Amino acid sequence: MTSHPEALYRGVSHAAWGYLFLYLDVNLGTVSILPAFVGYLLFWSAIGALEGEVRDLSLLRPLCALLGAWAGAGWLYSWTGSSLDGRFYPLDVILQAASLYFHFQLFTDLALLAARYQPEGADLDRHLLRLRTLQVLLLTGLALAGPLSDLCGGPAPWLSAALSLAGLLVSLALMNRLFALRRCFHPAP
């Protein structure tokens, strides 16, 4: 282990709580009280804590900064009662691509960490990889749902709703697995 267990514990904790901010959306009016940019700040902190252990995590810093900055800009803009969604369509496409890679790579690296430190016989790494695959497929489905609906001549709200529901279930499962991974690094009393 090249990092302290405390750092690993903190890194995995931040990643898990980051997903809470990312996936749960509780609004007061148009303003989210669980803003996504806080999630990316937590991911940034998690990358810092874990990159000594998993070198590939450092590749995610630019993407984390980009996604976090855009989420922050969107949150600030939401105070005006409007949304940035769809205003800069090409940028939305770039961010969707960035987001796909970011979450895929983050979970790949966390699964690597799990494979190293999980107790004998535990399947945490395989669970994380499976959920990662499901998550990337769902994110792709959500990203494609809009253009596909437009191409087919009308919105398909049931499709977006179904994908969102499935996304919520997968994200809850992911958080559960991350908190399970955190227990592998629980500091000794």
Next chain:
Amino acid sequence: MTDLWSFLLQTLTASGAAALLLAVKALFRDKLSPRWQFGVWGVLALVLLLPAGGGGRYALFNWPLWVESAKTALTGDYSLTRVLAPIPLPLGPGRPASPADLLYLLYLAGAAALLLRYALSYLRLRLALRRGAEADGAQIRRVAAAYGCRPCRAVAVPGLSSAFVCGVFRPVLALPAERPVDDKVILHELLHLRFHDAAWGLLICLFRCLHWCNPLLWICADLAQNDAESLCDQRVLERLEGEERRDYGRILLSMADDRYARAPGTSSMANGGRNIRARIQAIARFRRYPAGMALVSVCIAAVLALPALFGTRAGGVVLGSRRWDDALDFQTAMASARVARCTTAAAALDAYGKAVLEQNGIYRALCAPLEEHPALAAEMEAAATGPDHWVYTRWESGLPGYPDPRAGYFLYNLTPDSGGYRALMVFPLQWAYPDGPDQPPASDPDCLWLASRPVRAERREDRWVVLPQGAFTLTETSRSLDDGGWLVWGEASLPAAVTYAAETEQFRLELRYQTVHALDNAIQSQTGLSWLPGASAFDTAVKPYARFARAYASYSFTAVFTGSEDQRAALGEVRYAAVPLSADGSHPALKYGAGSGSSSTGAFWGSSSNSGPSPWDGTLSDGAGTYLGGDPNDTPVWPAGYLVELTAGGTSRQATLLPVEGGAA
């Protein structure tokens, strides 16, 4: 591409996709594999091969609107730019008529010259290879056998600095005559051969010719060819082990100072010092791509490809700054009306109705045939620059009065007609000019005036247009001035979709059938207290892709006794029951309910004691309305006729009412 504007549309659309790919590739430069880095150029290749702006869609950026706006602003041309093919086609017959035509000819000449230059360069290379001696094939065969590649003919050419493959259909491996070539270099070239990289290079050269004046696409072409080399390096490294990989890097390094001349239909391991340095960096990252990247690579490519290839529908008309004192705003708005076409008859009729309500020429342009756009634009420009200084959108529809924007319009009697539809568009008026616009308006609060105009919707190429069929007619109703919401249930003073009639013993029977089709045009207006629903208002924004949301049907039935007054007095109470007939003659059962009424089957019934004055004056009248079942966008089907039974004095008479006006005779 048949003119300068279609070329601009095609090349700008490709530029948008190229800019997107460059941004994403910069983001993923050190994250995704060379396979992805090269493969994702396929998205740009497909964008270049698909005609831009098809079906009113645009990719990523609204280039059609910008090109149309520029064309109108610079040339005053209101035609719609279409890309028929992604390759340049000759200018139409006749001499070039404008600077744009001359520029297009210049573009054609440039493309032809570059194509010729590439062809000559390729021929020169093949001739040079002919002069080379046949190389010893033993090394080629050995390397090919060791790595599962297909060998090819090889020639040793004096003066070559590095090996390369030349040709797509009869490839030749050219080797330097003066020095031995490393097996790994041979492997690199054989892998180019195996994966048809020379053919990709040829395609890239063709794109260079087609878009020779677009520097962004040239940069992409350079990068794509470099990515092809990086991918080939990756494939070589996947086949080598340990020290061999380091050797391969050293060989690449030794080529950093080699001269690099890119020729069509060739692939060369040496592609210039700067590119080789980038490839060596890629080799250094070789092990850093985590396993399982294929899935996310494909997902990212799909997320990029779908919007870049199929694009987005033009959202509607662009009403600019809404100051309407700006000619450029006006030209942009007219351009948007060309680009955003109505895709349904419902949308076109809705746009026409709103054009009349708002007196908005841009809305009218959205649903007008393209050939009418120049005249429409001239009319609006004349109004804007004339003595009255109307806003640029001002359009005179000929409506004999002022419409009520709260009421909107009503689309009566939508009927299929030779591939299109005809209908009657009805506008409730706030006040009307029955004696002409120069006379005082009729402003009786006890009377609602209606203006109606027959219209026809038909499909012209990929858009629905509306053609007025005659002038507006003013109709005075017996209702007091209101928003006319009741008009969905029919209005006796307006024409019928179908009139059914029949004569029977002592009775003349008539049934008038009307329909009203409507879109969902209700919007909630804001209130001060945001959690309370606002009042419903009519949405006057046009919706180029809208469909009908509802349809209503109504009938008014009259039976007039034609006998004498004595005979009428002798009849006593007259009862009636009627049912609609389907095309095969079947019908629901006739029934007499209590009093008067109707059922969901279309049957209705009543009697003289509740269908007229007392004492009975000899006229029976009845009427009702209902929602039309099924999808309101389906072709409307009227009843083929009505079966009516009259019972009086213990005697029953039956009559079949058949269409005498409208519907099927």
